Every structure is written in structure tokens, then in C-alpha cells.
Amino acid sequence: MPTYPIEPGKLLETADRLAPLHPGRGRPSYTAHRRAVSTAYYAVFHAITDRVAKAAFTEADTAFLRKVQRWVKHGDVRMVAVWVSQLEGITAGSPPRHIDALLRPGSGEAHIDSDTLVIADGFLELNEKREQADYDHDAVFTRPDTLSHIALAKSVVARVEGTQTDAAKRFFGLVAMRSNIQSR
């Protein structure tokens, strides 16, 4: 039976097709730019949900993992990413005190490294742009800005798929703990 999995790499290829680096005659429309940014975001989102599911269920088979990946919501990833970004002084506000103490304990090193920051910061940027791309009629998506967001998504997906740092694994674990078992 054929399967049609959602693959971050294929989504990035689709974003490239929508907004190619070297277009032929005529430029892609601004609508194509919007779709490209939205698609690039989904590549990042699904790469993260894959790591989150595997963080929680280390021995599970693919079929099981694909089911639980669906339970990870955009807001779950966003919340943990905001905590990281706030602790790094990039996003306004502060995380709850217990989260601050968890990620930045009084003694020892903070549990945020460059991989975690690239993933959190990149996710937030693309999550915001995806929302604008899909809903904000007044948003501006120039060609170089669109290409920049696709490049960002590629960088973040590579980091999500490749990182083995303890801090990044804690990030994925916290997202898993925010995710709830859904009714389907």
C-alpha cells in the first residue's frame, strides 16, 4: 500500500519550486512567495514534530510515531520556543519562574545552546511569517525576503534533524510534555 508521508525535505523542495533562486522568464507572483514561506514553515514544523515524537517514544515504530506526531500543536512548539527566546533576551517578557529555574538553573550552565537557539528563534520567525503569509492581506513578501525565509527554514531543518546536543533534546522533550493526547 502506498504511503504519502509529510517529509520536511520534500516541503523545502516545494518551497524552492514556488520561489526559485533562478526563475526563468517572468517572476513568481507574490502569492507564490506567500505559499513558499508557508510551505517552508511547515518543513520546520514537521521536522520538529518528528524529533518530539522520537524524544518521547524512543523505540516506537514509524506508524506509531506518525500518529503521535499529529498531537504536537504549533502552539506547543511556539510556547517552548518563546521561553528560550525570552531567556536569551530576543523576545519580550519572561518565562514562568519554574521554567526559568529549569532552563537556567542557579548553578551550572543554562540548558540553551546554539542549536537550541537557532531552532527556537528560527521557528518563531517562520511561525510568525507563516501566519502573515496565510492570513495578513497587508503583509509584504518581497522576493529576496522570501528566499531568505526559505534559507532560514533549510538551516533550521538541518539543525533539527542533525543536532544531538543535550540542550536540544531537552527542548524537544519539553515540547513533548506540553503536547496532549488527542481524541484522534
Next chain:
Amino acid sequence: MDPGVALKEFADFAVGIEVGGLKVHKVSSFLDERQDGEPVTRVLLLVDDPREETWELDTVIELRRLLGRKAIEIGLPSVSVSLVPESEADSVETFVR
């Protein structure tokens, strides 16, 4: 700080910034809300054209973080930055005026 004053201070800070050879020429910013109601500072920057098809990713990230930190410093909500190259200024109404 009054939001209008903060936006003015933010624009004054942003215009003329140069990061990794990328210079900001004009700024348009306003307060808005995300879909979930969270406040956001929308920022449109008119910048140098990229040397190739787009700008260096590290440069863009550094620029966004610099502006993000400034927004926090003066009490503005998190920023959402869009970049407009000079060659496309005519297609963005706010920079035509």
C-alpha cells in the same frame, strides 16, 4: 513609554543601521496583533539590494535580533520584520509616499 514615542525611537534607531554590509535606509513600523491576539510590532525595512539573489542569512538574523532587543529595551512588543530591497521600493506603498 507612550507607544507613539517608542515607535519613533525605534525608527530613529533602525534607520542607518548597518549589519554585515546591509544598510537600513527607511523604516515603517506600527503596532498590530497576531491571530491569537498577542501584540506585535510590524516593521518594514527598506534596505540595500542583495548582492546575489538574497542577503546573507547570518546578516538577516543578526539584524532581526538587534531590532528585537531594541524593541524589548523600549517596551515595544516582539518585532516582525519584513525586508524590502531598494529596487522593489516602488512596489511597497509605504515607501512610495
